[in-house]
Amino acid sequence: xxxxxxxxxxxxxxxVCPFCAKGFNDTFDLKRHVRTHTGVRPYKCQACDxxxxxxxxxxxxxxxxxxxRQLYSFKERRSKLFVCEICGFTASDPESYHxxxxxxxxxxxxxxxHRRRAIITASDSPSSSLSSTTTTTxxxxxxxxxxxxxxxxxxxxxxxxxxxxxx
Numbered sequence: 707x708x709x710x711x712x713x714x715x716x717x718x719x720x721x722v723c724p725f726c727a728k729g730f731n732d733t734f735d736l737k738r739h740v741r742t743h744t745g746v747r748p749y750k751c752q753a754c755d756x757x758x759x760x761x762x763x764x765x766x767x768x769x770x771x772x773x774x775r776q777l778y779s780f781k782e783r784r785s786k787l788f789v790c791e792i793c794g795f796t797a798s799d800p801e802s803y804h805x806x807x808x809x810x811x812x813x814x815x816x817x818x819x820h821r822r823r824a825i826i827t828a829s830d831s832p833s834s835s836l837s838s839t840t841t842t843t844x845x846x847x848x849x850x851x852x853x854x855x856x857x858x859x860x861x862x863x864x865x866x867x868x869x870x871x872x873x
Contacts, residue, residue: 737791748789748796761787791816 719729721736725743747757749764768774788803797803807817
């Protein structure tokens with residue numbers, strides 16, 4: 707944690723926004739910032755349908771507006787949300803998320819990263835896991851979303867993905 711904090715004060719920013727050239731010290735901060743350009747708001751309020759770019763903003767909204775407080779035990783992990791940074795698609799499990807990427811964004815940086823990790827994992831384990839990964843890849847594919855707003859966001863994100871691919 708201290709090393710991460712020390713990087714905040716460094717003049718070197720390793721991760722640069724492809725939209726406005728603002729620099730960041732880690733990918734998480736860059737991803738959060740890029741959402742301001744792409745309009746991706748994956749965290750939706752179930753009570754009023756307002757959407758947020760960050761989970762903490764949703765939780766604050768739930769508490770202040772709807773008087774709902776999320777109660778978590780000490781060190782309890784919240785359920786992970788898998789977010790397509792290109793079109794805003796969200797999934798609660800990695801399989802659905804990766805199926806979405808394979809179907810709609812086969813050249814995305816996120817899918818390339820997933821494939822690299824799968825190759826590394828497969829090389830660390832028996833060869834049977836590689837064949838099961840390949841089988842899973844060819845499995846079910848979800849139907850694509852069909853909204854016109856997705857097209858605008860997808861165009862912005864395609865530019866973002868292309869910029870990330872060049873790095």
